[in-house]
Amino acid sequence: MELRTLEYFVAVADEGSFTRAAQKCFITQPSISAQIQGLERELGEALFDRTQRTTALTDAGQVLLPYARLCIQAANDAKAEFSARAGLLRGEFRIGTGGGVEHTTTPVLLGALRQQYPGIDIVVSEATSKPLLDMVLQNQLHAAVIARPADALPASISTSPLFVDQIVAVFDPVVYPLGDNDPLELSELACHPIITYPRTSALRASIDRVAVATGTKVLVNCAANDVRLQVSFAQQGLGVSLSSRCDPALIGCGLTVRQITPQIDFEKILIWRNDIPASAPLRAFLALWDTTVNIEETKSDQACR
Secondary structure, three states: OOOHHHHHHHHHHOOHHHHHHHHHHHOOOOHHHHHHHHHHHHHOOOOOOOOOOOOEHHHHHHHHHHHHHHHHHHOOOOOOOOHOOOOOOEEEEEEEEEEOOOOOOOHHHHHHHHHHHOOOOEEEOOHHHHHHHHHHOOOOOEEEEEEEEOOOOOEEEEEEEEEEEEEEEOOOOOOOOOOOOOOOEHHHOOOOOOOEEEOOHHHHHHHHHHHHHOOOOOEEEEEEEOOHHHHHHHHOOEEEEEEEOOOHHOOOOEEEOEEEEOOOOOEEEEEEEEOOOOHHHHEEEEHHHHHHHHHHHHOOOOOOO
């Protein structure tokens, strides 16, 4: 099983087309088809269903895909390591993030990484906290910015704090005249339709944890990880949104933003694996992180960065 063939296989899976995959890989369509057919003969199973209008993975293809990605990523990491040994830092830095970090130092650091090391390509994946943690554990990502989960993280995961934030209530006061009490009781908000994060989000877990502790039943009618979508729902009068206070989507949204009691706090952290050698791009990013984020951590008057 050759690495190049696995790269062709992943390209076809991603593009859903042998023709587009061939264009992406700069080879002819017959050549990439022949490579995939050889791989199928080697494995003894068909990897793609060619009977449909689009090229879809078979069950065997679905099994192979994550292994193929890991092989390609490991090869890229090895190339980056030896480029660093030669004094030329090259390769791919794979980082994951959810919403609400565009206003933090994270984009600045990624820009600084690219400027300082032009040979590093930056690949950003977006998801909620639980899938991002799984992707780091599976080495699909070098690092990720997630909300700290309620349960202890695996011993193989290292962390560094980014900022502490809290959940606030966001609503149309005409549709939901909740009075002038500030902060608003969570039990009062729970009497109305709620818009907030999906269950795969650690922020949702923070909300649920406080709700259980206060004996409050929160019925979520609309769930979205993107606060811009939460705000859009609230603007339509679909409910009261429980959203991150520091998310830029709340700026100028035309809605009322109120604190909640009991206060629902959460922490955003950077995570990466410590049980395997850090790749050269990850080491470069962590060096920038240490010199930038940790310095800003001393600015205690900042609610979020």
